Every structure is written in structure tokens, then in C-alpha cells.
Amino acid sequence: MNFLLDEVARATLRLAEAGVASPRFDAEELAAYVHGVSRGELHAVADADFDARYWEAVARRAAREPLQHITGRAFFRYLELQVGPGVFVPRPETEMMVGWAIDTLRDMDVADPLVVDLGTGSGAIAISIAQEVPRSRVHAVEVEPAAHRWAAANIEASGHADRVTLHLADLAACLPELAGRADLVVSNPPYVPEGERERMPPESRDHDPASALWGGTDGLDAIRALEGTARRLLRPGGALAVEHGDGQGLDVPWVFAEELGWRDVRNHKDLTRRDRFVTARRLDE
Template sequence: MSSRSEPPEPAPPSRRPRSLLLAEVARATQRLADAGVPSPRFDAEELAAYVHGTDRTRLHTVADADFDARYWEVVARREAREPLQHITGRAFFRYLELRVGPGVFVPRPETESVVGWAIDAVRAMDVAEPLIVDLCTGSGAIALALAQEVPRATVHAVELDERALKWARENAEGTRVILHHGDARTALPELGGQVDLVISNPPYIPLGEWEHVAPEARDHDPQLALFSGEDGLEMIRGLERTAHRLLRHGGVVVIEHADTQGGQVPWIFTEDRGWADAADHPDLNNRPRFATARRVAR
């Protein structure tokens, strides 16, 4: 009588060992989270990609032997709340990669919705070659996005701070954006009554809120780009007059503001000052983020 042996139990599937870099990214994520960094995982991965010359989706391909210990130097800088973009030297805005660093305001994701509204507004105009002015341009992010996505537009950008203007010039090199060094409140008198759209992300933080501003902005962004009088609306009041001077009849102004200023900014663009259709608009998080108005004859 013969017996047949049972087949052996299948071996458990082997697990690929976690790469050294991914393990260190996990450690860095915890360190950044403990330091209060708002997006610790993203920042830890972005720093790893920067140091190792790759992108975030390919971190798993970095061999253990190629791990660069300089990663912990940049993690320590971010842990101290130095802006991620200052460490990597780049900021992403809509379809752009911009050069940024000390002396220039780092563009924020919420401003992308402001630009998106402006692009739709310009495209809806019956104008073959729109004329656009970006006031307080900083890195040039808004102006460059408009020039890229509205290819028949002429875009002028104004910046007062010479350090910020240096970054804008670097970003605008080889583009159609026309840069001007000057005060946004008195800029471009030669364009009076001709402009189709005026847009700005001006300073709008009240002076009394200094201590509540995130360290990345308070300690690293230029003060000129952040604070604007006791209520934060001083520059916006000045820009209202600039926009009215520059815009043609029917032209549109778009002004970013703090989410806590919803309802206040449209009241600056009143009918008796030559405006119509003043309104607030939400950002992607449904918080009031920017105001618009249309210039009319007064």
C-alpha cells in the first residue's frame, strides 16, 4: 500500500525591504510634524527629491548606497521653519516653476484661484489682444501665469522692492512680461484708461497681527509684501485709485485679500467711486479670498 505525501505549504510572499531613503523620509516627516510644519510629509519628500536630484514619485528608486547625508542638513533648516521654497530655490505656481529666495514673497497656492478667475474674465472679454497690469508683482508669478495662459495678452508688472524685482527679472527673462520698477500707487501713467484687467496680490496683513503670522512668512518674506496699515487695507485703498485710473470703461480689477477680510474689500470699490458689480469670491477651500469690480463711468 503506497502513501502520497501532502504538498508543502506555500512560502509567505517575501517583502521587499524598505529603502534607506524612504525610512529616513519617514523619520524626517515626524521631525517636521513635531516642529509644526503644516505639510510635513510633502516637505520631507520634496527635500529628499531636491537633495538626490530626482522627483517625489521616484524616491523609491534611490539606492541605499546613494543616500546623501546632506538630507538632514536641509531637514534641519525646514525644521527651523525656513520656507521650503527658499531651501530648494523654486516654487511651483499653476504651470510655472519659479526661482525664489530671500527678498521675495513666495507665491501661495490660494493665489492660483485668483489668477484662474482673472484668466476666465479676460477670455470672456471681446478683446483680441488684452492689456493686463499686475501690481505688486513680487516674483512675477501672477504676471507670468497670465502671459502664459492668455498668449495674445500684453502684460505689465510693477514692483517697488529692488530685491524682489531681481527675482522677477530672473523669472521673466525670455518671456513677454514687461517689468517696471516703481510704486504701484503711481505706476504706468502712460496706460491710463487703456487697461482691460488690473490684478494684484498686495500686502494686506494688519500691523497688529505680526505675532500671529506663520514663521515662514513673518521671518522670511519681505515685510513690504506682508503688512499694510492698522487694518491691513491701506495698500488696497491706494490700488483702488490706481485701478480706476488705469482701466478702460468696462475693465475689471481683481484684488487678493485675507480670508478674514471677506466683505470689507468690495466696500472699497463703491459706485460713487466709479465701480459696479463689486463682489467677493472664495478660494478652493471656500474661504473669501479675492474681490473683483468693474470700472464704469462716474
Template sequence: MNLLLAEVARATQRLADAGVPSPRFDAEELAAYVHDVKRGELHNVRDGDFDARYWEVISRREAREPLQHITGRAFFRYLELQVGPGVFVPRPETESVVGWAIDALRDMDVAEPMVVDLCTGSGAIALALAQEVPRSRVHAVELSDDAYAWARRNIDASPDTSRIELIQGDATRAFEDRPELSGQFDLVISNPPYIPLTEWEYVAPEARDHDPEMALFSGEDGLHTIRGIERVAARLLRPGGVVVVEHADTQGGVVPWIFREEAGWTDAADHRDLNNRPRFATARRAVL
């Protein structure tokens, strides 16, 4: 075993002792980051090239600073995004939400589907949809100044930037000043804040201490923003258009009921992620 791999093993144990959820992966990813190689190439780093800065970044991760803040990058589906303080780090579970949305758009008989991504954060969802549904036109909405700046950076670096409009504003009042867009969209998607304020102490340190509160918490029951998104989606979607909203796994029995038949919704349902946990709800705008 070369020196770097031996140090990765030591770092893995340190991260595990600190409660880091994926200690081996993080130890290897940080080693690759510091030594500017891919994870699969760590065994090629010569002993004389070992960089002691590795222990600096391990100490930061040991203190539960997010891996993505240390490396400055986050991977989401086929994207590599720039992230850091002030923006929510995209999570793997959201990839299932986007996958459902992509399938829904592909099933529509629409040449250039119109999409709204509410609470876009880093722009992960908007960029994934633009990349994987090549003729789509995506409107991304973000309120936070800091998150908006990260989204702007990621969208400007994308080859699909011309098909994404980034707007700074409140997701629960999106496009109120543009009535011509009402009833024009095929899909509304959101990974909104959904953690109840009462659960602050139970949130993982990486999120609680580093993700912006605006992206995490939403009222006493965690559903305040989702209720606002329901009203916005009802206004923006065409008949037959669909909405998909991520939520906590404890909210699976509640969120579909927000999209009520008497409010013009049909087919409200909940969906499970790859870990078989309730993760997102969908509904279709009724066709009258």
C-alpha cells in the first residue's frame, strides 16, 4: 500500500469517529481533490508527492463542514456544479425527483416544453432538465441573493444557458407580474424548504450549520412553502400540466392532499426514492 492509501485509511477512521455518514467516500474524494487526480487513480500517487494539505481538509470535514464546500463542487445527475456557502448543496435523492419530471416531459406531445423550477438554489434542477430535455425552455426562480449568484454562475457556464431564464423572486409569488405566462407551463418542479422549525436540533450538522436556513425550514409543520407552490402551480400550469414537489420522507401522507380535486387537481400521488422512502408528490392540472 502506498503512503496516500495508508493515509486515506487513517482519514476514513477519523471521519467515521466524527459521525460523517460516508467516511470512506469522503476520505477518498478529498484525497483526489488535494492531489488533483480521480478517485480511481489514488494508487498512482507516488509517496514523494503526498500533499500534507490533505490533513487540513480532513480536519474541516471532521468538523462536519460539507464535502462540497471544501471541494467547491457538487455532482448532480450528469452535471458538475459550483457550490459553496450561501447555497443549498444538491442531494442525491433529488435526482429521483428530476428523473420523474424528465420522463413526464418526454411523454408529453409538446415540441418545446415550458418548465418552471421554483427555489432553484444552485440551479441543479433547471440545468438537469435543460440538458436532458434538449428542446425545453426552463424558468428558474430563486429568492436568496447568495443562492441566486451561485445559480447565475452555474447557468452561465452551461452550454444550455440560452434556454434557461433565471429570475430573482419569491417562489410562492412567481410571475405574478407576468400574467401572459399564466396557464402556459407544462411542468412545475421544486425542491423547496420543508423541514418544520420544531425539528432544527435533529437536522444533520452539514445542513443545519452550513446550508442557508431559507432553503431548509418552512413554518411549524414544514409545509408553508409547498402550500404556496400549489397556488403558483395552479396559476401557471396549462390543463394537463404536472407539478412535482420534493418533501421529507415523514410527509408522504400529507403533501398529496395539498393538491385537492376541488382546487382543480387530479392524479395526486406520492412516490418513493431508491431507498423506498416517500420522497416527492405529483399532481396533474385538471382538463375541463
């Protein structure tokens, strides 16, 4: 074992003692970031090249600062995104919802599908759709100025700025000019109930922006607002996908009731078999 791998092993123990959920992965990722290599190349870092800044990064992670804030990057589907303070760090569980959205768009008999991403944060969902559905036109909505700046940087870096339009606006009243025109509305809104604040991991509770987390007493405030916006934006037969918490699988479908104009409401599970997102269709007129 070389010196760096020895240090990674020590760092893994330190992170585990600090309560980090994935101590080995994080220790390796920090080592790769500091030394400018991939995780698979750590064994090739010469002892003389060990960078003492590694232990500064480990100390920050042990204090439960998000890994992605330390490295400045987050990975989502086929993207590497810039992230940091002021923007929600995209999570792997959201990738399944985006996969559903992409498959749905590909199956539509629409040449240039129009998509709205409500609460875009880092831009992960909007950019993924633009990248994987090449003829799509995506409108990404974000209300927080700090998150809007991160999204703007990621959209520009992605090479898809010609097809992703970013809006600084509240999801409840945005894009009146697109009423009845969207083929798909997708969102990962704030959905954590206020009462769960103390049970949240410190990485999220203390570092993700509050506006991206808390959804009121039952966690559904933003989803209720989103229902009205999606109903206004979608064309008849247009599709909707909304992420929610793993304990909200029975409640969220009722927000998209038939009497409000929805059909084919269905809950979907993530890779851990927990309820994770709801899909629906706008009723045909």
C-alpha cells in the first residue's frame, strides 16, 4: 500500500467516527480531488506527491460539510455540475424521475417538445433533458438568486444554453406566456415537513438552502402550488413528474385529483423501493 492509500484508510476511520454515511467513498473522492486524479488512479500517486491539503479537506468533511461543497462538483446522470453554498446538491434518487421524463419525451409524437423544470436549483434536471432529448426546448425556473447563478453557470458550461432558458421567478406564478403549451412539467420541489428538521442529516439541514428543503407542516405546500402551475402550463395530454419524500407516497397523488384536471396518476419507487415521485397527465379537453 502506498502512503496516500494509507492516509485514505485513516481518513475513512475518521469520517466513519464523525457519522459520515459513506466514509470510504468520501475519503477516496477527497483524495482524488486534492491530487487531481480519478479514484481508480489513487494507487499511482507517488509518496512524494502527497498533498497535505488532503487532511484539511477531510476535516471539513468530518465537520459534515457536504462533499460536493468541498470539491465544488456534483455528478448527475451524464453531467458534472458546479455546486456550492446557496444551491441544492442534486441527489441520485432524482435521476430515476429524470429518466422517466426523458423516456416519456422520446415517446411523444412531438418534434420539438417544450419542457418546464420548476425549481431548477443547479440546473441538473433541465440540462439532462436538453442533453438527452436533443430537440427539446427547456425552460428552467428558479426563485433564489444564489441558486439561479449556479444554474446559469452550469447551463452555460453545458453547451446547451441555446435550448435551456433560465428564469428568475417563483414556481407558483411563472411563465404565463407558456400557458397550455408545455409537453412536460418536471420538478424536484421542497417537500420536507418542518417537524423533521432535527432528523435531517447536517449536510442537508445546515448547508442546502432552506427554500429547497422545507415544504410546510406536512411537506406538501410547494407541491400544492406546483399542481396549479403545472395544470396551467401543460397542454391537454401533457405529462407531469414531481419528486416527493419517501413517506409521502400516499398523500401526493391526491394533490393531482381527477376533478382538478388530472388522469393516469401513478407513484414510482426509487432504487431502494421507496416511493419517490408521482407522474400524471393533464386531462384531454
